[in-house]
Amino acid sequence: MPTVRFQSGEMVMGRWPGSNLYYEVKVLRFSPKSQLYTVIYKDGTELELKDQDIKSATGFRTRSRSRSRSRSPARRRSRSRSPARITRRSSSQSTPNSRRDAKLKDVLEVRLKPLVGGPANPTKPVENNSNNKHENKEENDTANKVTEKPEAKVEAEPEMSQGRYNLRRRKDDGDAKAVEVKQLQLEEEEAKPTTVPAATSTTPLDFGGRIGAYFWLLFLPAWVLFLLLQVTLVDPSLANFPPPLPPLETLFDGQALGIVLLWTLFQALLYILPVGKVRVKSMPLRTGERLKYRTNGFFAIVVSAVAVAAAVYQGVDLTYIHSNFLQLAVASFLGSFLLSVYLYVRSRYVPPDQLALGGNSGNVVYDFFKGHELNPRIKNFDLKFFCEMRPGLIGWCVINFAMALAEMQEQHLEAPSHAMILVNLFQLLYVVDGLWNEEAILTTMDLMHDGFGFMLAFGDLVWVPFTYSLQAYYLVTHPNPLGLPALIAIVAIKLLGFYIFRMSNSQKNAFRRNPSDPKLAHLKTIPTATGKSLLVSGWWGVVRHPNYLGDLIMALAWSLPCGFSHLLPWYYMIYFIILLVHRNSRDMSECRRKYGSAWDEYCQTVRYRIIPGIY
Ligand SMILES: NC(=O)C1=CN([C@@H]2O[C@H](COP(=O)(O)OP(=O)(O)OC[C@H]3O[C@@H](n4cnc5c(N)ncnc54)[C@H](OP(=O)(O)O)[C@@H]3O)[C@@H](O)[C@H]2O)C=CC1
Numbered sequence: 061m062p063t064v065r066f067q068s069g070e071m072v073m074g075r076w077p078g079s080n081l082y083y084e085v086k087v088l089r090f091s092p093k094s095q096l097y098t099v100i101y102k103d104g105t106e107l108e109l110k111d112q113d114i115k116s117a118t119g120f121r122t123r124s125r126s127r128s129r130s131r132s133p134a135r136r137r138s139r140s141r142s143p144a145r146i147t148r149r150s151s152s153q154s155t156p157n158s159r160r161d162a163k164l165k166d167v168l169e170v171r172l173k174p175l176v177g178g179p180a181n182p183t184k185p186v187e188n189n190s191n192n193k194h195e196n197k198e199e200n201d202t203a204n205k206v207t208e209k210p211e212a213k214v215e216a217e218p219e220m221s222q223g224r225y226n227l228r229r230r231k232d233d234g235d236a237k238a239v240e241v242k243q244l245q246l247e248e249e250e251a252k253p254t255t256v257p258a259a260t261s262t263t264p265l266d267f268g269g270r271i272g273a274y275f276w277l278l279f280l281p282a283w284v285l286f287l288l289l290q291v292t293l294v295d296p297s298l299a300n301f302p303p304p305l306p307p308l309e310t311l312f313d314g315q316a317l318g319i320v321l322l323w324t325l326f327q328a329l330l331y332i333l334p335v336g337k338v339r340v341k342s343m344p345l346r347t348g349e350r351l352k353y354r355t356n357g358f359f360a361i362v363v364s365a366v367a368v369a370a371a372v373y374q375g376v377d378l379t380y381i382h383s384n385f386l387q388l389a390v391a392s393f394l395g396s397f398l399l400s401v402y403l404y405v406r407s408r409y410v411p412p413d414q415l416a417l418g419g420n421s422g423n424v425v426y427d428f429f430k431g432h433e434l435n436p437r438i439k440n441f442d443l444k445f446f447c448e449m450r451p452g453l454i455g456w457c458v459i460n461f462a463m464a465l466a467e468m469q470e471q472h473l474e475a476p477s478h479a480m481i482l483v484n485l486f487q488l489l490y491v492v493d494g495l496w497n498e499e500a501i502l503t504t505m506d507l508m509h510d511g512f513g514f515m516l517a518f519g520d521l522v523w524v525p526f527t528y529s530l531q532a533y534y535l536v537t538h539p540n541p542l543g544l545p546a547l548i549a550i551v552a553i554k555l556l557g558f559y560i561f562r563m564s565n566s567q568k569n570a571f572r573r574n575p576s577d578p579k580l581a582h583l584k585t586i587p588t589a590t591g592k593s594l595l596v597s598g599w600w601g602v603v604r605h606p607n608y609l610g611d612l613i614m615a616l617a618w619s620l621p622c623g624f625s626h627l628l629p630w631y632y633m634i635y636f637i638i639l640l641v642h643r644n645s646r647d648m649s650e651c652r653r654k655y656g657s658a659w660d661e662y663c664q665t666v667r668y669r670i671i672p673g674i675y
C-alpha cells in the first residue's frame with residue numbers, strides 16, 4: 061500500500077508538465093483512488109501530479125546544490141551568462157559559427173513572475189538569493205546529457221540565442237523575489253519522457269460534460285439528417301420541422317456502403333504508398349516523443365482527381381452521389397460509429413502516456429464521444445491523421461464536383477453556373493492548400509491534444525464531406541445568377557481570407573518548426589517556462605487567432621455565391637463561428653495550462669481573440 065508522502069498545505073517542488081523544471085507548489089489534496097496529488101502553482105495553475113514528479117522542498121534544494129557543484133564545464137560556462145547577454149545577441153550580429161557555438165553553450169534562462177503570496181498561495185518565494193539564483197530547481201541531468209547532443213539542442217534553443225526576447229517577461233519586484241529557472245528543453249530529438257501529466261478522471265470535462273456527450277451523440281447525426289433532408293426541399297427552412305422523412309429502410313443501401321468502403325480503402329492505399337515527403341516528425345508530444353508521418357496528401361488528391369476523371373470518362377455517373385446522398389451519409393455514419401467503437405475499446409488497453417488529457421471521465425458515453433487515445437496507430441498507420449486529411453476532405457471535393465454535374469443535368473446547362481464554379485474552386489483551393497501544407501496539421505489542437513473518438517471520427521468522415529458540401533448541393537436546385545461586380549467582390553473576399561489564413565498559419569508553423577528561422581528574426585516573442593515562446597508581433601500580434609479570422613472570411617465567400625434567399629447555405633458560416641469561438645476558448649484554457657502567466661501576458665498584449673477591435 062503506497063504511503064502518502066505529502067500532506068495538504070505542504071509546500072513542495074512540483075515538476076512542470078513536459079519539462080524538467082521544478083517549481084514550488086502547494087499540495088492541495090491527494091486522491092487515494094488515482095494516486096495523484098493535486099497541486100497549485102504560484103500562478104494559480106492547478107495540476108495533478110504523480111508522486112515521482114514531486115520532491116520535498118528541503119531535499120530538493122540540497123540535491124540541487126550538490127548537483128550544481130558537479131556540473132560539466134559547459135554547464136559552468138553557461139551559468140556565467142546573464143539573461144541580458146542573451147537578449148543582446150541577434151541573428152544579424154552573429155556569424156553562423158558563433159551562433160552555432162552559442163547554441164551549443166547557452167542555457168535558456170527564463171525570468172518568471174515574482175512569486176506572490178496570496179490567499180490560495182500564501183507562500184514565500186523559493187530561491188531569493190541572487191548568489192544562487194542560477195542553481196535552483198533543475199532537478200535532473202537531462203541538460204548535461206543533451207549538451208552533448210548538438211543536433212537536438214540546435215532545434216530547441218535558437219529562440220533565445222537569437223536574442224528575440226524583445227518583449228521580456230515582467231521585471232521582478234526586486235531581486236529578493238526573483239526566481240530564475242534554467243531550462244534546457246533539449247530533449248526534442250530522441251529523449252524519452254521523464255514525466256507525463258497524468259490524464260486523470262478529474263480533467264475538466266468539455267462539451268457539456270457527461271450529459272452533453274449524450275446530447276451531442278444523438279444531436280449531431282440527427283442534425284446532419286435534418287440538413288440533408290432540408291437541402292432537397294424547394295423552400296428549405298428551419299420552420300419545416302420535422303422535414304418529410306423517407307422510409308427508414310431506404311436509408312441503408314448496400315451499394316452506398318460498398319462505395320464508401322472502397323473509397324476509404326483507396327485513400328488508405330494512397331496514404332501508405334511511399335510517395336511524397338516520406339517522413340515528417342510531429343512536434344514533441346507531452347511525452348517528449350515525436351511521431352513520424354507520411355505527408356503525401358497532395359499526391360493523394362491528384363491521384364484521386366485523375367481516378368475520378370477517368371471514371372467519368374468511362375461513363376460512371378457521378379450524379380449518383382447527388383441522388384443517393386442520404387444513403388452515402390448513412391453508410392459513412394455507420395463506418396464512423398464502428399471506428400469509434402474500435403477506438404474506444406483500444407483506448408482502454410494503451411499505456412497512460414499515450415492518452416489525451418480529456419476523454420477519461422470514466423463515463424463510457426463521454427469517453428466514447430470525446431476520444432481518449434491521442435494518436436491511435438496500427439503499426440505506422442495513423443488513424444487520426446488519415447481520417448482528418450484524406451477520405452472526408454478529398455471526398456468533399458468529389459461531392460462538390462458531382463453536384464456541379466448534377467446541376468448541369470438538373471438545370472439543362474452546358475456548363476456549371478458561376479456560383480457553382482466559385483463554390484467548387486474556393487473549397488477545392490481550401491482542401492488542396494490543406495493537403496499541400498499537410499505538415500501544418502501536426503501543430504493543430506486536434507493532432508496535438510485531442511483524443512480520437514466519435515466526435516472527430518464523425519466530424520472527419522460524415523460532418524466534413526456531407527455538410528461542408530451543402531452549398532454545392534443547394535445550388536443544384538436553387539440557381540443564383542451572379543453579375544460581374546458580385547463575382548469580383550466575392551473572389552476578392554475569398555483571396556483576402558485565404559491570404560490571412562495562409563500567412564498566419566505558415567508564420568506560426570514556421571516558428572514552431574524552427575524558432576531561429578532568420579525570416580522570423582524581426583518578430584517579438586514572449587518566453588514561457590516550457591522553453592517554447594509565443595509570437596507577440598506579426599500576424600499573432602494582431603489577434604490571438606488570425607488564422608480563424610482568415611478562415612471565417614473565406615467561409616463568407618463560400619456562402620455569398622448562394623445568395624440570400626435561404627438560411628441553409630449560410631449554415632456553414634454560422635456553425636463555423638460557433639465552432640471557432642468554442643475552439644478558441646478550449647485553446648485558451650489549454651495554453652493557460654501550458655504557459656501559465658506567460659499566456660496571461662500574451663493576452664494582455666494581444667487583446668482581441670479573432671476580430672481586431674471587436675472580439
Ligand atoms: N474548416 C474547419 O472546419 C476547421 C478549420 N480549422 C482551421 O484549422 C487551423 C488550425 O486550427 P487550431 O488547431 O484550432 O488552432 P491553431 O492552429 O491556431 O493552434 C493553436 C495553437 O497555436 C499555438 N499558439 C497560439 N498562440 C500562439 C502564439 N502567439 N505564438 C505561437 N504559437 C501560438 C498554441 O500551441 P503550441 O504553443 O503548443 O504550439 C495553440 O495551442 C486554423 O487555421 C483553423 O482556422 C479549425 C477547425 C475547423
Ligand SMILES: CC(C)CCC[C@@H](C)[C@H]1CC=C2C3=C(CC[C@@]21C)[C@@]1(C)CC[C@H](O)C(C)(C)[C@@H]1CC3
Pocket residue numbers: 280448449453490491493494495501504506515516518519520523524
Ligand atoms: C462534429 C463536430 C461538431 C465538429 C467536428 C470538427 C471537425 C469537423 C473539424 C475539427 C478540425 C478540423 C480541421 C479541418 C477539417 C474540419 C475538422 C476536422 C481541416 C482539415 C480542413 C482543411 C484545413 O486546411 C485544415 C487547416 C487542414 C483543417 C484542420 C482542422
